[in-house]
Amino acid sequence: xxxxxxxxxxxxxxxxxxxxxxxxxxxxxxxxxxxxxxxxxxxxxxxxxxxxxxxxxxxxxxxxxxxxxxxxxxxxxxxxxxxxxxxxxxxxxxxxxxxxxxxxxxxxxxxxxxxxxxxxxxxxxxxxxxxxxxxxxxxxxxxxxxxxxxxxxxxxxxxxxxxxxxxxxxxxxxxxxxxxxxxxxxxxxxxxxxxxxxxxxxxxxxxxxxxxxxxxxxxxxxxxxxxxxxxxxxxxxxxxxxxxxxxxxxxxxxxxxxxxxxxxxxxxxxxxxxxxxxxxxxxxxxxxxxxxxxxxxxxxxxxxxxxxxxxxxxxxxxxxxxxxxxxxxxxxxxxxxxxxxxxxxxxxxxxxxxxxxxxxxxxxxxxxxxxxxxxxxxxxxxxxxxxxxxxxxxxxxxxxxxxxxxxxxxxxxxxxxxxxxxxxxxxxxxxxx
Amino acid sequence: xxxxxxxxxxxxxxxxxxxxxxxxxxxxxxxxxxxxxxxxxxxxxxxxxxxxxxxxxxxxxxxxxxxxxxxxxxxxxxxxxxxxxxxxxxxxxxxxxxxxxxxxxxxxxxxxxxxxxxxxxxxxxxxxxxxxxxxxxxxxxxxxxxxxxxxxxxxxxxxxxxxxxxxxxxxxxxxxxxxxxxxxxxxxxxxxxxxxxxxxxxxxxxxxxxxxxxxxxxxxxxxxxxxxxxxxxxxxxxxxxxxxxxxxxxxxxxxxxxxxxxxxxxxxxxxxxxxxxxxxxxxxxxxxxxxxxxxxxxxxxxxxxxxxxxxxxxxxxxxxxxxxxxxxxxx
Numbered sequence: 001x002x003x004x005x006x007x008x009x010x011x012x013x014x015x016x017x018x019x020x021x022x023x024x025x026x027x028x029x030x031x032x033x034x035x036x037x038x039x040x041x042x043x044x045x046x047x048x049x050x051x052x053x054x055x056x057x058x059x060x061x062x063x064x065x066x067x068x069x070x071x072x073x074x075x076x077x078x079x080x081x082x083x084x085x086x087x088x089x090x091x092x093x094x095x096x097x098x099x100x101x102x103x104x105x106x107x108x109x110x111x112x113x114x115x116x117x118x119x120x121x122x123x124x125x126x127x128x129x130x131x132x133x134x135x136x137x138x139x140x141x142x143x144x145x146x147x148x149x150x151x152x153x154x155x156x157x158x159x160x161x162x163x164x165x166x167x168x169x170x171x172x173x174x175x176x177x178x179x180x181x182x183x184x185x186x187x188x189x190x191x192x193x194x195x196x197x198x199x200x201x202x203x204x205x206x207x208x209x210x211x212x213x214x215x216x217x218x219x220x221x222x223x224x225x226x227x228x229x230x231x232x233x234x235x236x237x238x239x240x241x242x243x244x245x246x247x248x249x250x251x252x253x254x255x256x257x258x259x260x261x262x263x264x265x266x267x268x269x270x271x272x273x274x275x276x277x278x279x280x281x282x283x284x285x286x287x288x289x290x291x292x293x294x295x296x297x298x299x300x301x302x303x304x305x306x307x308x309x310x311x312x313x314x315x316x317x318x319x320x321x322x323x324x325x326x327x328x329x330x331x332x333x334x335x336x337x338x339x340x341x342x343x344x345x346x347x348x349x350x351x352x353x354x355x356x357x358x359x360x361x362x363x364x365x366x367x368x369x370x371x372x373x374x375x376x377x378x379x380x381x382x383x384x385x386x387x388x389x390x391x392x393x394x395x396x397x398x399x400x401x402x403x404x405x406x407x408x409x410x411x412x413x414x415x416x417x418x419x420x421x422x423x424x425x426x427x428x429x430x431x432x433x
Numbered sequence: 434x435x436x437x438x439x440x441x442x443x444x445x446x447x448x449x450x451x452x453x454x455x456x457x458x459x460x461x462x463x464x465x466x467x468x469x470x471x472x473x474x475x476x477x478x479x480x481x482x483x484x485x486x487x488x489x490x491x492x493x494x495x496x497x498x499x500x501x502x503x504x505x506x507x508x509x510x511x512x513x514x515x516x517x518x519x520x521x522x523x524x525x526x527x528x529x530x531x532x533x534x535x536x537x538x539x540x541x542x543x544x545x546x547x548x549x550x551x552x553x554x555x556x557x558x559x560x561x562x563x564x565x566x567x568x569x570x571x572x573x574x575x576x577x578x579x580x581x582x583x584x585x586x587x588x589x590x591x592x593x594x595x596x597x598x599x600x601x602x603x604x605x606x607x608x609x610x611x612x613x614x615x616x617x618x619x620x621x622x623x624x625x626x627x628x629x630x631x632x633x634x635x636x637x638x639x640x641x642x643x644x645x646x647x648x649x650x651x652x653x654x655x656x657x658x659x660x661x662x663x664x665x666x667x668x669x670x671x672x673x674x675x676x677x678x679x680x681x682x683x684x685x686x687x688x689x690x691x692x693x694x695x696x697x698x699x700x701x702x703x704x705x706x707x708x709x710x711x712x713x714x715x716x717x718x719x720x721x722x723x724x725x726x727x728x729x730x731x732x733x734x735x736x737x738x739x740x741x742x743x744x745x746x747x748x749x750x751x752x753x754x755x756x757x758x759x760x761x762x763x764x
Contacts, residue, residue, distance in 0.1 A: 202642075203644045204644035204645075207644040207645035208619065208648055209619075210580030210614075210616055211559055211579075211581070215643075280560035321536065321538075326559060326560040328558045328560075
């Protein structure tokens with residue numbers, strides 16, 4: 001289901017790193033040897049087989065990351081991102097696999113569009129990329145796409161991300177029909193009649209600034225509805241970019257009742273609150289909007305328990321001129337592939353809010369499991385999908401430092417701790433710094 | 434959820450920036466307000482002379498950049514600048530390149546190239562004055578940005594109240610009507626509480642925004658609450674901001690019946706204010722608007738001297754107030 005540019009596999013030895021794979025129960029200072037793209041040996045004083053040697057002393061070697069939520073803007077807005085630049089950004093961020101959303105122009109709603117994207121990925125993707133197809137044609141919320149054919153062509157899952165499936169009956173039919181494909185639905189939960197006119201979370205800050213409020217219930221009533229439909233059909237469901245405490249509570253109730261629901265949260269919702277909007281910086285404008293500290297704490301708690309098992313960047317590139325406007329005129333969305341790990345390491349792991357192990361798991365094993373992808377692991381015999389992390393390095397985020405075609409990051413000008421020194425994806429070194 | 438952590442400091446908006454502009458009441462100190470009101474008062478005395486023009490800002494240029502219609506604010510800024518002998522230029526969105534789709538950034542860069550000393554800007558969206566401040570070298574005065582701020586209105590309201598009642602501290606002001614869509618209400622709440630007045634918001638539930646009590650005011654849906662106030666500040670029902678089908682209130686008729694400010698709902702002698710333009714018969718009864726106690730025309734006159742004071746203060750004393758002028762970091 002994932003596609004990337006085919007090239008030679010690499011052989012190398014990483015020496016003396018702290019190898020850390022929480023799912024495998026691995027945490028020790030060892031050498032890791034890769035022979036032709038496969039982890040061949042893990043141990044001390046390994047023979048190097050004349051491979052290239054990478055000094056891992058002081059670094060952490062962990063499973064590479066999986067981003068379940070990326071906007072590659074291709075086809076249609078190649079000025080903002082392409083398959084080549086988006087996957088290069090992913091490589092720089094430590095990702096060995098990413099999933100792209102179908103809200104492009106044209107929408108990925110037919111086997112023809114999907115097939116051409118997969119061909120493009122085979123020609124230019126730096127790391128393996130999978131594509132989701134839309135639930136409804138043109139994401140217009142009217143008719144279902146031909147999910148059977150799309151799944152056969154290689155759609156990883158189905159979503160109308162960027163928009164909700166507004167009509168309950170259509171969402172119900174989608175859940176029923178998707179079951180024949182073995183692929184799950186991923187839902188963007190937003191009741192458009194409640195979010196209408198909203199540019200930020202409705203609360204004390206929006207009241208003071210006079211910016212149109214977007215109430216938490218715009219998300220949570222849709223979460224409740226979709227979980228009820230999934231429970232009724234006994235189908236799995238993935239909830240995209242959760243932001244509200246009420247949504248988290250609904251998710252936990254549904255999971256306790258046996259619904260196979262998974263969910264993701266973004267780095268910006270895990271770090272920022274609506275207080276950040278006081279800056280009026282269009283780079284803190286996102287959909288769903290940043291919530292309150294209560295919302296953030298609920299997301300963090302669910303991330304710790306695993307009710308939210310995925311960290312997703314919702315990497316959403318926008319052209320510079322589109323964000324260089326007053327807040328309310330700016331489009332929703334921020335980039336995130338190249339800053340996710342350092343941002344979360346700096347703001348959650350360093351202050352002791354989240355353990356490094358939990359962070360690594362939610363950035364890799366969690367998303368892989370949610371979409372049924374092969375889990376990146378640091379284990380003998382596994383394909384080499386790992387990162388070397390320098391958790392002592394601090395660096396400043398600048399507009400020029402991005403591989404992405406866009407630089408609408410909420411972290412511009414900020415100093416972060418944690419840097420991806422090496423990314424190995426599908427047996428190949430795709431990034432070094 | 435007892436354990437609430439505060440975000441790391443470096444993610445909070447910058448504090449205590451350099452002072453250059455008048456963008457928001459939130460940037461003003463009580464001392465700033467006192468100074469501006471005192472300056473306005475001395476200008477008011479100067480206007481009693483036969484020759485009203487002062488040479489103070491001769492050779493300075495003030496650009497009025499209005500992206501929204503305005504009578505009061507644009508005319509009083511223009512007259513204020515002229516009374517101080519500054520050169521003025523007015524640019525309106527209609528009839529300019531904005532009609533051709535020029536972005537705010539390009540309009541700002543174009544006007545900034547003339548090096549005006551002050552740009553007075555009104556824009557339908559919050560943050561437009563901040564954007565222009567980052568893109569030009571001029572002093573920026575916010576003449577209204579979206580539903581956010583209208584600081585010179587707040588200053589002229591303070592001036593009007595003090596002239597009429599002799600003080601602001603300890604007074605009780607009821608602000609009645611559509612607070613949700615009102616930059617005047619937001620600016621006045623901040624300005625009045627800064628100066629020690631008590632503020633009560635009165636209006637339909639959907640038009641008093643959730644969470645606004647955090648600004649230090651009270652809220653009620655009962656119109657009878659205005660009786661207890663020293664000043665009743667009536668907001669305009671902003672029909673143009675009401676989204677179709679939003680149902681904030683069932684109808685203007687019902688609004689007028691429940692929340693219209695009528696003589697019967699007022700105590701004798703209660704002062705009434707309105708930022709204009711009025712919808713007579715909707716939020717304000719014509720008998721109230723035309724009564725002796727109404728301060729509405731005084732507000733307009735105060736607007737002139739307060740705006741003179743703002744221009745003077747910006748250009749001669751160094752800036753009244755302010756916001757960070759960090760280089761634009763959006764991309």
